[in-house]
Amino acid sequence: MSFLNPWFLIGTLSLVIPVIVHLVRRERARRMPFPSLLFLRQIPQKSVRRRRLRHLLLLALRCLALLLLVLAFARPFIPQAAETDARERGRNLVILLDTSYSMQYGDRFDRARREARSVIASAHPKDRIAVMTFSQGYELRRPLSEHHELVLSDLDEIRPTIRATDYGQALRGAESVLADAEEGENVIVLISDFQASGWDRARDPFPLNGRLIPIDVARDESTNLACTDIGLSPVVYAPKYEETLLAKITNFGDRRQSTRVRLWLNGHLVGERRLELEARASRAVEFGGFALLEGSNRGIVEIDDDALSVDNRFFFVIEKVDPLAVLDLESMRGESFYLEQALAVSRNNPYALTVKPAGRASAVDLERANIVILNDVPQMSRTMISRLTRWVKRGGGLLIAPGRRVTAKTFNRAFANLAPARLEERVGPNRTFELLAQFDARHPIFAPFSGPRSGNFSQVRFYGHIRATAKETATVLARLAGGDPLLLEQSLGRGRVILFTSSLDTSWNDLPLSPMYVPLVHQLLRRLHPMDVRGWYSLGEAIRIPGATPQTPVPVDTPSERRLRPGDGLSPDGTVFTAREQGFYRLRTGDGERYIAVNVDVRESNLQKLNVEELVTAFGGSSRGPRERREATSSLSLAEERPKGRTLGWPLLVAAIILFIVEGVWAKWLRDGASVSEASIPKAKPHSAILSRTM
Numbered sequence: 001m002s003f004l005n006p007w008f009l010i011g012t013l014s015l016v017i018p019v020i021v022h023l024v025r026r027e028r029a030r031r032m033p034f035p036s037l038l039f040l041r042q043i044p045q046k047s048v049r050r051r052r053l054r055h056l057l058l059l060a061l062r063c064l065a066l067l068l069l070v071l072a073f074a075r076p077f078i079p080q081a082a083e084t085d086a087r088e089r090g091r092n093l094v095i096l097l098d099t100s101y102s103m104q105y106g107d108r109f110d111r112a113r114r115e116a117r118s119v120i121a122s123a124h125p126k127d128r129i130a131v132m133t134f135s136q137g138y139e140l141r142r143p144l145s146e147h148h149e150l151v152l153s154d155l156d157e158i159r160p161t162i163r164a165t166d167y168g169q170a171l172r173g174a175e176s177v178l179a180d181a182e183e184g185e186n187v188i189v190l191i192s193d194f195q196a197s198g199w200d201r202a203r204d205p206f207p208l209n210g211r212l213i214p215i216d217v218a219r220d221e222s223t224n225l226a227c228t229d230i231g232l233s234p235v236v237y238a239p240k241y242e243e244t245l246l247a248k249i250t251n252f253g254d255r256r257q258s259t260r261v262r263l264w265l266n267g268h269l270v271g272e273r274r275l276e277l278e279a280r281a282s283r284a285v286e287f288g289g290f291a292l293l294e295g296s297n298r299g300i301v302e303i304d305d306d307a308l309s310v311d312n313r314f315f316f317v318i319e320k321v322d323p324l325a326v327l328d329l330e331s332m333r334g335e336s337f338y339l340e341q342a343l344a345v346s347r348n349n350p351y352a353l354t355v356k357p358a359g360r361a362s363a364v365d366l367e368r369a370n371i372v373i374l375n376d377v378p379q380m381s382r383t384m385i386s387r388l389t390r391w392v393k394r395g396g397g398l399l400i401a402p403g404r405r406v407t408a409k410t411f412n413r414a415f416a417n418l419a420p421a422r423l424e425e426r427v428g429p430n431r432t433f434e435l436l437a438q439f440d441a442r443h444p445i446f447a448p449f450s451g452p453r454s455g456n457f458s459q460v461r462f463y464g465h466i467r468a469t470a471k472e473t474a475t476v477l478a479r480l481a482g483g484d485p486l487l488l489e490q491s492l493g494r495g496r497v498i499l500f501t502s503s504l505d506t507s508w509n510d511l512p513l514s515p516m517y518v519p520l521v522h523q524l525l526r527r528l529h530p531m532d533v534r535g536w537y538s539l540g541e542a543i544r545i546p547g548a549t550p551q552t553p554v555p556v557d558t559p560s561e562r563r564l565r566p567g568d569g570l571s572p573d574g575t576v577f578t579a580r581e582q583g584f585y586r587l588r589t590g591d592g593e594r595y596i597a598v599n600v601d602v603r604e605s606n607l608q609k610l611n612v613e614e615l616v617t618a619f620g621g622s623s624r625g626p627r628e629r630r631e632a633t634s635s636l637s638l639a640e641e642r643p644k645g646r647t648l649g650w651p652l653l654v655a656a657i658i659l660f661i662v663e664g665v666w667a668k669w670l671r672d673g674a675s676v677s678e679a680s681i682p683k684a685k686p687h688s689a690i691l692s693r694t695m
Contacts, residue, residue, distance in 0.1 A: 011070035018062040058666055065659035072653035090126030092144055092181040092210070094174045095119060097158060098192035100135040100165040102604050103217075105193070105224070105308045109160045111217040112191045119189055119215075120152050128184075130177050131155070134170035135163035136540055136601070144181055162310055162582050163539055164601035165198025171208065171619060178209055186210025193218035196610040197603040207620035214612050223253030225277070226311035226605035227261075227301050231284070233348060234316075234535035236292055237323045242347055245287045247301040247314065251277035252606050261285045264300040266293060292320040296595040298584055311605040315583055315597035316535045323352040324529055327369035329361050331376050331405050338505050338512035339375065342521040351525065366391055370529045375504055376403030379410050389418050393493025397528025402466055403503040404429075420474035420490030420499050427484070428464030429508055436460060436486065439478035445487075445523045446477070449516070457516055462486070464508035465501045489527070496528055536597040539579050543596060547589055548575045559583025559598075 095116050103109040120129055128144040129151045142154045171188070178186045188210055192198075231246035251257050256278050263271040270290045277283060285301075297318040305312055326343065328336050336355050343351045356365065358377045366372065366387055380388075392398050400419060402411055408423035416422075436457045441450035449457070468485050470476050478487040488499045502508045504521075511517050537543055548554040553574035556564040559581045564570040569578045579585070579598040587594040 006074060009070065009074050011073065012067065014066050014070065018059055018066070055670060058663065058670065061659060061663045061666065065656050065663060068652050068656035068659065072649050072656060075647065075649040076652070089182070089184045090124060090128055090146070091185040091187055092178055093119075093123060093127050093129045093187045093189065094144075094177055094210075095129065095131050096138075096170050096174055096188060096190045096192075097131065097133050097155075098135070098165065098170075098190075099133045099158065099160045099163075100195075100198070100604055101160060101162045101310045101600060102165065102193055102195055102308065102607060103160045104310060105222060105607065106219070108193050108217050112215075113155050113158070115191050115215050115217060116155055116189075117152060120148055120155075123148060128182065131158075132170070132173055132177065133158055134166070134173065135161050136166045136169065137163075138170050138173035140173070140177065144177065162600050164604040165192070165195050167192075167199045167615065168204030171204075171212075172206075175209060187213060189213045189215060191215045191217060193607070194610050194612050194615070195604065195606070196608045197606050199610050199615060201618070205618040212616050212619055214616055216612060218607075218609060221254070222607040223255065223257065223306070224251075224308045224311070224605055224607055225257055225259055225303055225306055226250055226252065226308075226602060227303055227314040228282070228311075228602040228605065230301060230314055230316050230535060232316060232318065232535050234533045235319045235321060235350065235531055237321060237348055237350055239292060239320070241288060241290050241292055241318065243288060246284045247287065248282055248284050249275055249277065249303060250282040250602075250605070251279060252608070254279045259304045262302045263287045263290075264302060265290060266298055292318060294320050295592055298595050298597070308605070308607075310582070311600055311602060314536075315599055317584070317595050317597045318535065319533050319594075323350055324370040324525075325368050326351045326353045326371045326373065326525065327361070327365055328353060328355045328373045328375055329358040329377055330355060331358060331378060331403075333357070335403070335505055336373075336375050338517065339373070339521065342512075342518045343525075345518055350531070363387055369396070371397045371399070371525055373399045373401070373504075375401050376405050378405045378407065379414055382414075385414055385418065389492075392418065392495035392497060395494040397495060397525070398497045399500065399524055399528060400497065401500045401502070401504045403505070404464070404507055406466070408466065418492070418497060420488045420497055421468035421470045421485065421501075423501075424467035424469060426464070426466050427482075430463055433461035433463050434465075434480040434482055435462070437479055437481040437483075439487070443477055445520075445527050448519065448523065460509065460511050460514050460516060462502055462509045462511075464503075468499065468501050498524060498528060500524075536599055537579055538599060538601050539582065540601070541579050541598075542576050543579055543585075544576050545574070545587060546594065550574060555588045557586040557588070559585065 097112060097116055099109075103112060116131070123129060125148075126146065127148075128146055129142075129148060130144045131141045131151055131154050133139050133141055141158065142151050145151060167190075170190070174188045178188075186209055188208065190212060192214070194214070194216055226249070227247055228250045229248040231244075231248070233241075233243055245263070247261060247263070249259070249261060256276065258274070258276045261273045261275050262269060271287045273285045273287075275283060275285060297320060299316045299318060301314045301316070303312045328339060330336050340353060340355065343349070343353045351371075354365070354369075358374070358380055361384065366384075372388065372391075388398070398418070400415070402423065406423075408425065411419070411423050439446045439457065441447065462480060465480065465484060465486065468488065470485055470488050471490065474488050474490040476485045476488050478485070480486050484501070486501055488501075490497050502511075504512070506512050511520075532544065532546055545554050545556060550573040556570065556577055558564060560583075564577055566572050566574070569580050571577065577585075579596075582598055582600055585596040585598060587596065
């Protein structure tokens with residue numbers, strides 16, 4: 001037999017109360033009338049009161065009733081054989097401790113650690129306990145172990161991270177631990193602040209191999225301001241940032257708040273704004289007109305500190321570089337008019353266009369160029385074609401647009417090793433036209449045009465083109481209605497070649513007259529010379545190191561001034577690293593220092609809570625109310641939670657009540673019997689008779 005509430009056994013000390021009552025019980029003296037004490041002589045007499053227990057059966061009955069009452073509150077039970085075996089085997093208990101950055105709000109993480117210690121301290125000695133921490137991923141800190149003191153010591157080393165929450169990944173990690181566990185009951189204790197953003201209802205739910213017990217450490221009300229986004233041009237070609245930098249500030253709380261928004265650039269304050277935000281609202285703050293240094297410019301948008309300060313700073317980088325050199329080779333002057341206009345529409349122009357006749361291009365011009373355009377060039381010297389081929393293989397970008405002066409025979413002989421297709425006969429120009437029938441919307445060139453408001457190529461008319469047969473190494477990106485390829489690309493060494501089978505002016509199509517011409521030209525040039533520059537990245541992203549190759553690695557220092565090594569977030573070939581810290585990563589290149597900005601996942605900044613009951617039910621658990629969850633995680637019920645067996649509490653309580661009733665009736669009967677005995681004693685004679693006998 002065991003007890004659910006063994007502390008109530010201290011109440012057995014109350015059994016001394018009936019004994020004390022029986023020992024100190026005094027009988028009431030009988031009063032006798034006496035007229036005078038004048039003729040009585042005082043004689044001192046020693047009397048000894050003998051104290052002894054009387055009515056032993058009544059005393060035993062009272063003690064037994066108190067003992068049954070104490071045992072009833074201690075809740076004794078006789079476990080079933082299966083339950084006894086299960087307790088002897090012990091349980092498999094996995095503690096999932098949330099270490100996402102929302103746990104830094106107030107004292108949430110301290111409370112989470114206290115709850116974890118309470119769970120471990122209350123576990124049965126035979127229970128096997130594992131500790132796992134989780135945010136966007138999970139980490140097994142201690143495998144299933146019966147050494148509870150070691151598990152407790154692990155909690156002192158755990159700290160919150162700056163990653164977001166993913167409950168699905170965490171529970172999958174717990175399942176993997178329980179899959180290899182010994183036979184016994186499986187229990188998962190999930191300690192978290194239960195953010196709604198950490199649960200993907202469409203992806204996550206799956207049945208758990210065990211019971212899920214949630215412990216919520218978040219208070220009901222929470223407020224948080226955060227800088228959630230930055231709108232900027234990451235690459236600037238002018239010495240001054242002439243565009244508008246937009247900083248998005250979001251109030252995730254339920255009341256109006258105010259803050260100051262500051263812009264820092266290269267360690268200097270360049271602007272400050274005052275902002276008032278309504279509850280659950282966002283506003284954009286504008287900055288602009290600040291000067292830039294050559295190379296990487298480190299920027300920070302900062303707001304005033306609050307209860308969750310990790311999301312109050314947003315890091316970004318603006319690269320100040322020289323415009324890309326674009327060499328346009330044409331066969332006749334004026335054929336590149338529309339192309340020149342398309343590359344001069346922006347104040348922050350990324351391209352420096354140089355137009356030359358194809359026959360006057362030199363090796364120096366080629367080496368200075370980043371991109372070369374062959375605009376209706378019928379032929380070139382073998383030497384120039386050989387140089388152009390080597391230039392592309394080293395990483396150059398080539399755009400070929402054969403126009404009305406190009407013949408298929410001459411082109412195929414000259415550019416056989418360079419072009420992505422073999423040209424066939426010319427089609428048109430005709431009075432009839434063809435439309436663009438299909439294009440690869442997933443390709444980087446056409447991806448910006450795949451949205452409903454991104455433009456429409458269906459209105460562009462093509463009156464002429466050259467039929468082409470794509471090589472096996474080439475990819476057809478767009479076709480006309482007749483099925484002929486319109487746009488093809490091919491990689492050549494480290495460079496790329498794109499073939500446009502129509503013209504870049506209005507001789508064969510009306511594309512230059514449509515609003516699609518300028519963005520298409522810019523997309524073609526970006527594809528030929530990608531500007532792999534982003535203003536910022538998020539934690540956990542895999543970031544390619546610019547200019548790094550397995551043969552020529554680029555050293556990378558973390559924001560904490562630690563050099564990245566393979567296995568510590570850096571790939572074995574040294575070309576990619578995974579962002580694990582917030583701030584600026586420094587790259588030491590041959591041209592100087594370059595920076596990459598990394599920010600936290602701002603979805604974690606939204607402290608809105610999910611429905612814990614819905615979460616437990618979705619993962620195969622039973623829905624419990626707050627009171628039942630508190631009981632399930634209390635120190636007593638977690639060690640021996642709802643044992644299966646015969647409980648004796650209620651029968652003992654009923655027996656104690658019956659004994660108290662019997663004791664009351666018996667005690668009353670004894671008192672009534674004593675009163676009757678006193679009434680039957682003969683009365684004493686008058687004092688006059690006693691005095692007469694003594695005289």
